Amino acid sequence: MGMTMTQKILAAHAGLESVKAGQLIMANLDLVLGNDITTPVAVNEMEKAGFDGVFDKSKIALVMDHFVPNKDLKAAQNCKQCRTFARKFDIDHYYDVGDMGIEHALLPEKGLVAAGECIIGADSHTCTYGALGAFSTGIGSTDMAAGMATGQCWFKVPEAIKFYVTGELGEDVCGKDVILHIIGQIGVDGALYKSMEFSGPGLKNLSIDDRFTIANMAIEAGAKNGIFAVDEITTEYMKGRVDREYTIYEADEDAEYVQTIEVNLSEIKPTVAFPHLPENTRTIDEVGDVKIDQVVIGSCTNGRMSDMEAAYNILKGKKVHKDVRCIVIPATQAIYMECLKKGYLEAFIEAGCVVSTPTCGPCLGGYMGILAEGERCISTTNRNFVGRMGHVTSEVYLSNPAVAAASAITGKISSPKEVK
Secondary structure, three states, rough: OOOHEEEHHHHHOOOOOOOOOOOOEEEEOOOOEEOOHHHHHHHHHHHOOOOOOOOOOOOOEEEEEOOOOOOOOHHHHHHHHHHHHHHHHHOOOEEOOOOOOOHHHHHOOOOOOOOOOEEEEEHHHHHHHHHOOOEEEEHHHHHHHHHHHHHHEEEOOEEEEEEEEOOOOOOOOOHHHHHHHHHHHHHHOOOOEEEEEEEEEEHHOOHHHHHHHHHHHHHHOOOEEEEEEOOHHHHHHHOOOOOOOOOOOOOOOOEOEEEEEEHHHOOOOOOOEOOOOOEEEEHHOOOOOOOOEEEEEEEHHHHHHHHHHHHHHHHHHOOOOOOOOOEEEEOOOOHHHHHHOOOOHHHHHHHOOEOOOOHHHHHHHOOOOOEEEOEEEEEEEEEOOOOOOOOOOOOEEEEHHHHHHHHHHHOOOOHHHHHH
């Protein structure tokens, strides 16, 4: 029996000719990622275990992004501990205030992830890098500690679901709608500890940003990882960013999948996930009258340049509704600068938005947009669990940037067509 893309990558990194679903392996790592919340725990675990060094200072990335600039004393202490660790071991890829970005947008932008690599991160949305044909997955801080010290991590080889993509996206539809459509179809545990593998003729109609968004939310279907077949769109993105050799793996024709699901992009409409699970989806024409108090446009899911452009195209020359707070967060400093050069930031501010430095901030109820009792937010983030952005009675609705921007103008969840 042949192997899937994920199985081939894991076999190569375990030094094995082949692996099969359910097999336990020890794999060598190309990159270990941590942030300002998870890294301190990993550092403490390393010290407890008696490790006095890292396996490769060029294969560790520490990104201060969740509560940075520091929101309080605990956040400041956490970042100080990360900073001290990075200096002690001369970590090459340490990103702090002025040089940081939201980790899952920053690492691809910096060329730190590439096709065929094996990557772990102490953040559940590390699965984002599967957009580039890498195996990447979220792990706990203890595994991060072991990874930083030894350069290895154990895995159970996952089964796979094949998503065969056809068609092309319609107006105001993007990767966010695709993954919300899929999660609405299979549920939040529909791909539990499985690899979500995307292929098919429709991939040519998905931009690299669309793919990042889809892979990012694979974890919201319970998946171990999401991964895309590598094509010209992938290699074009890596060109000029990735300065090392990489390997492109293709699934065998006789690879075993537990399920094959066809995704026709042409049939997907702008989609909104209602509280309190990403699977609770409705198309924009099924939403009804849902008034909102806040809009967040940003995050590791939808804070890239194409997302900023989608929001700009809706908000330029318009005004945010008087009862709505609209927060725009470019995902990296480079994206922020590009928005500045293109006049997007001016348009956002003139519309009545707040524009923030790159941060995860409101996505996890950290800061820069906490919700009060009973408030509603439509957000381009990836989770809408109970209390995710603040008070336990608040509500979070997930959407693409165009829908979020349109909703900011009307004061209720709206189709972009309503404000164009």
